[in-house]
Amino acid sequence: MSADCHHEDGSHPGLAGETLRRAIGLAETRCMTSQERLTAPRRRVLELLLESDAPMKAYDLIAAFGQSGEPAKPPTVYRALEFLERLGFAHRIESLNAYVPCRLDGAGHKAAFLICECCGAAEEFEPDFSTQLAAAAARGYAVSGVTLEARGLCPACR
Amino acid sequence: MSADCHHEDGSHPGLAGETLRRAIGLAETRCMTSQERLTAPRRRVLELLLESDAPMKAYDLIAAFGQSGEPAKPPTVYRALEFLERLGFAHRIESLNAYVPCRLDGAGHKAAFLICECCGAAEEFEPDFSTQLAAAAARGYAVSGVTLEARGLCPACR
DNA sequence: GATGTTATGTTATCTCATAACAGAAGTGTT
């Protein structure tokens, strides 16, 4: 992300108000059905991710964690992120060391990202890995997970 | 990579002797033709990467840098890695925070990796991103680079 | 309400990476 990008992102406006509550409620429901608990710190980290319009760094989350400005302790946030990733509520973007809330429906899906080098937006999309999986199979690999992150310019920044 | 993998890797035996010298000589030649200098620290880091049979962490390189056991200073190694990546002699694997020498011919190529979660081997392959690039184009993105890292089990570890 | 399990709080530490600046080495010009 360039320091002096003046373009509007617009791809993922942070959630607020009723929309935010609905997204968290959906996560609640999904937790219920999978016998998992959306505890206070987990809910708080998910909320911070959903409110943001760009990927957040772990220490951004740590700093923003407390309602009145007190930061969280690192393990609090890292544990919450681990939980959210495990349930598919959030994804880590390896090339940014940053985290985003899942923007796609349905749990257990594959994820891939288009990352704008100008405005910092990260758009999630449902990837088709068939070509790469075939290449892996041809080499005798059994693939369990794939990370795909494309860098470039979003429509607004081109 | 599991701590107790007993399988042979075999995918990328570290180079040694004449083979190693030839690989470094090739890098020298490519530097000449692009008006770049393969200086001592750069050559040393490339040598360490080529000698290794698995991805190396930056601080592994730092520790192994000195011929008689003295470590390098971090910036020495990070600068060399930056150079080697820029010229296509090495690649960073984001999901491992580790580095490998390029195993494919030709500079300026795209790279992708198959990473064994058991033995730690990382096999480079030439990816076909046409499907993903089409998906990106459909969203109005102009892609400048793609990271693809697949985790799984190599043939020896399956 | 005793027991086992899962989650949290807390401290400390570890790994990974870069900023900043001084000095050396290469390059080209006069």
Place this chain on the structure above:
DNA sequence: AACACTTCTGTTATGAGATAACATAACATC
């Protein structure tokens, strides 16, 4: 050779990202 210019290196210090370890609390189940 002396100069100016650029690139690379050496060194110190610090910033950024993540986890180990252990004590306590909350939940579940019997």
